[in-house]
Amino acid sequence: MGDKVLMKGNEALAEAAIRAGCRHFFGYPITPQTEVSAYMAKKMPKIGGTFLQAESEVSAINMVYGAGGAGVRVMTSSSSPGISLKQEGISYIAGADVPCVIVNIVRGGPGLGGIQPAQSDYFQATKGGGHGDYHLVVLAPSSIQEMVDLTSDAFDIGDKYRCPVMIMGDGMLGQMMEPVEFKDTDASSLPEKEWATSGTGMKRKKNVINSLFIEASELEDLVLERQKRYDEICKNEVRYEAVDVEDADIVLVAYGTTSRIAKTAMAKAKEKGYKVGIIRPITLWPFPFEAFEKALSKNTDKTFLAVEMSMGQMVEDVRLAVNGRANVEFFGRTGGIVPTPKEILAKIEEIGGAK
Amino acid sequence: MEKVFKKPHALSDVSFHYCPGCPHGIVHRLVAEVIDELGIEGDTIGVAPVGCSVFAYNYFECDMQEAAHGRAPAVATGIKRALPDKVVFTYQGDGDLAAIGTAETVHVAARGENVTTIFINNAIYGMTGGQMAPTTLAGQVTQTSPYGRDPKTQGNPIRVSEMLATLDGPAYIERVTVDTVPNIKKAKAAIKKAFRLQMEGKGFTLVEVVSTCPTNWGMSPQESFKWMRENMLPHYPLGVYKDITAKEEA
């Protein structure tokens, strides 16, 4: 346990990764996450770690594949257009069951888009991104402290289930400073990486890190085995925050930066007499369906209002969770525009009627 | 009975999937013999490409990783940075190394990454059935250059060894072939030197093997080698293109 320090999100994340035992980082510069690379470039050489600026995002993610396959804790970081470039590698990493952490400090898109905060990579992160039957575990912190805590969790989840884990922030979280405290972490309960290609030492059979399986039945078996691990993740790793959801007429659903703005709007709406609660998914995959069961446990006469910095990419999951039992609405801004509490309040008033 | 010829230990006891007459088998064997002779099987991690040698991870007894098409140098970099004391090699064909993976190839060499690349150049995409490769010769007929490669519209073949030799990073680059016993011996010596220099921490090493593709060239193995000697070797001359130890040894 240490004192609190005031740190920028991107730098706090990098420090958290180092403290979680990550000694290998492969990246490529892109706004608004470059501070992660800069921090790693400064720190890694001093602690015997690797910082390597790759020739492209494509190359960086494949370096991650190699190092992760060799059994070390490894991370890469980028922002939306760079994450698109990494998708090929992410699919291979998932297909070869290589643990690693991928950071996406999301900016507006599509295309080059902009550099201001956005959440418009939700589909890409939670519904695939790359090809094939796979999932990323997607963690969405809403504060710098949570970013630090989830970074440590991300490495543990990756190692435990042998899967890639994404930390999804946005430009605002990456750039802002908040006080953080770094907690001691302990990965000693995690399994040994007996599958890693670290040299046979002539003492065991060879290990192969691979996602190619020409026999359809062999590939199906492997996908089914991986699905079992996904089922375990859905059982054990769902994280969310739910505040005042049972008695609410309007339940806001928001994650990351947007959830903080939604909370401000919620406080203002309560002052005006509206019964408002909030579900804040912390894991975007697995999506916290149980939070919605909680919200619907007393009555279903309520509206779920998804608030996002996108055109409503999370709404589909909200609808799946609600499954027709209650009303679902959406409010969002996009392109790098951050919604204001006032705008969200206006939407709450529109749904709730005059008070 | 005395055994006078046996499979190298580093070569797995499985049948190759390669076509009859394909030199991949020869080069695999040479790599395995070198691994045996250097006593490094337990400390070696190989990276297989996408292309005809995509199943190379089945053929070597050391730990192996299978890379995405063209990304073997990046994967090897990741492994080497994680395990700097281990021996890391990639085995790649011309499409993998000189087309889709050009950036990775150039930069692994420019960084002087301490890994070894075995590069098989047979001027064609074999696995997908004989399409034009970045090293396909001008005028050469392939499935996607049915009228012969026209440099005006289809570009010129890339001389990889010469190109990479201009960089400061590589320690050793040699182009060899495996058409005759003397040449096979030279190829093995080059591969062994490349691995040895890596073990000495000298930097990036690459051995380009000018090879053939009897199946997709539509020739017998003997005709293929003849065609290779008459057409490929003039464009891809054998020899040492970079050797930072040459001065030391001289």
Place this chain on the structure above:
Amino acid sequence: MTYETIFAGFGGQGILFSGKVVAYAGMLEGLNVSHLPSYGPEMRGGTANCSVIVSDEPVASPLITEPTALVVMNGPSLDKFEKAVVPGGKIFIDSTLISRKCERDDVDVYTIPATQMALDMGIAKLANMIIVGKLIKETNMFTWEQLEGAITKLVPASKAAMLESNIKALRAGYEY
């Protein structure tokens, strides 16, 4: 109590550092704080601003849309943020660099020739700290001792001369 301050000016005036001093002081007092900068190409010689929240409650939105205080060190920043300040809020203007008057009559306006004062004192780059001193004094966000404690922790011990200048600048503003 929640203080929501926007600091704004040109890049190079130490705008982000001004906000950092305030956020840091809040953190040392065990309060909840956030510091959100503008970023990207607009930072390259253009305008810079940051939103700093200091509160005894958890900080919800780090984005300030209705500041309780505004510190401006150039004209465009006053134009941009003047209307956003809550009624009854406070606006701090570097009158060396901003000639026009504030048009609001429902806020407290403090003009201080910070840049000129800094030049006169031979610490030209610390106009930002002069104005921070004034901000802290008029908002009562922190005591002088708390402010001095924050800057002392924030400036590395190896740069004693720099620390001394910073304290001098803060003091000048605090007492203006």
